[in-house]
Amino acid sequence: MSRTLITVAPTGAEIDKAGCPQLPTTLDELVAEARACEAAGAAMIHVHIRDEEHRPTLDLGRLRETVAALRESTALIVQLSTGGSVHDPLDARLAVLEAEPDSCSLTCGTVNFGDDVFSNPWPFMAELYRRTQFAGVVPEFELFDLGQVTSMARLLDEFGPPAGGRVHADFVLGVPGGLPATGPALVAGIQALPAGVTSWSATGIGRGHLPVLAASLAMGGHLRVGMEDNTFYAPRRPVTGNAELVARAAALASTLQRPAMSVVEARELIGLPA
Numbered sequence: 001m002s003r004t005l006i007t008v009a010p011t012g013a014e015i016d017k018a019g020c021p022q023l024p025t026t027l028d029e030l031v032a033e034a035r036a037c038e039a040a041g042a043a044m045i046h047v048h049i050r051d052e053e054h055r056p057t058l059d060l061g062r063l064r065e066t067v068a069a070l071r072e073s074t075a076l077i078v079q080l081s082t083g084g085s086v087h088d089p090l091d092a093r094l095a096v097l098e099a100e101p102d103s104c105s106l107t108c109g110t111v112n113f114g115d116d117v118f119s120n121p122w123p124f125m126a127e128l129y130r131r132t133q134f135a136g137v138v139p140e141f142e143l144f145d146l147g148q149v150t151s152m153a154r155l156l157d158e159f160g161p162p163a164g165g166r167v168h169a170d171f172v173l174g175v176p177g178g179l180p181a182t183g184p185a186l187v188a189g190i191q192a193l194p195a196g197v198t199s200w201s202a203t204g205i206g207r208g209h210l211p212v213l214a215a216s217l218a219m220g221g222h223l224r225v226g227m228e229d230n231t232f233y234a235p236r237r238p239v240t241g242n243a244e245l246v247a248r249a250a251a252l253a254s255t256l257q258r259p260a261m262s263v264v265e266a267r268e269l270i271g272l273p274a
């Protein structure tokens with residue numbers, strides 16, 4: 001029976017704490033949420049942090065403190081976002097690796113992001129990828145659009161395999177400007193993946209959350225859930241927190257006979273040492 005990696009993305013950079021008080025933005029909230037999500041079936045956490053005013057930040061001291069706190073309180077694989085917010089400079093995004101996470105996100109190209117642009121020019125991607133190889137950080141290739149699959153393949157072709165030797169990609173579907181959060185879009189993405197990919201997950205933004213989750217499970221993929229991507233449990237019913245999204249994903253995965261994998265299994269899946 002092939003098991004399912006569940007990654008939780010609890011915070012993100014886009015949701016406003018004022019409009020969503022249950023969003024975990026302080027370190028204490030993040031750690032409590034991480035523990036609850038681990039108990040509910042998550043094996044990896046995709047982390048964005050906030051400052052004292054709940055605004056997105058890439059402050060290195062805070063990132064280091066966050067990595068240490070998550071490692072102390074959970075066994076979760078700690079993946080730091082190198083995407084940050086659309087306003088973060090590229091050098092600050094590269095510096096995220098200095099916080100020594102297990103894994104980091106690596107978005108494979110520039111994409112319109114609503115009214116903004118999420119900038120990921122080739123030289124930046126290449127430099128970030130080289131740094132992950134040098135630092136032994138396992139990248140998760142984030143794919144918002146089909147052309148990004150091509151750029152991911154180019155990274156692998158030009159620079160060789162990632163740290164750990166496995167290749168894990170994650171489709172983020174439903175950002176206005178990227179692929180829509182639908183089953184057919186996910187199929188198109190999977191069909192475009194280069195041969196070296198060893199695992200992939202998917203997440204759907206907003207109302208695309210459940211369709212993408214179901215499509216991914218049905219096609220042998222893994223899952224990302226969390227308030228970075230979706231703050232509603234059902235129409236007009238906001239989530240109470242991230243753990244209920246993880247719990248529902250774990251229950252659906254079990255129903256489809258693809259139960260949530262342990263952290264030990266997840267580490268092996270993405271190429272981290274035991």
Ligand code: KMH
Binds near residue numbers: 083105118
């Ligand atoms: N916040 C988005 C602009 C990532 O974490 O690597 C980028 C993002 C992707 O969330």
Ligand code: ZN
Binds near residue numbers: 009013081228
């Ligand atoms: Zn993110």
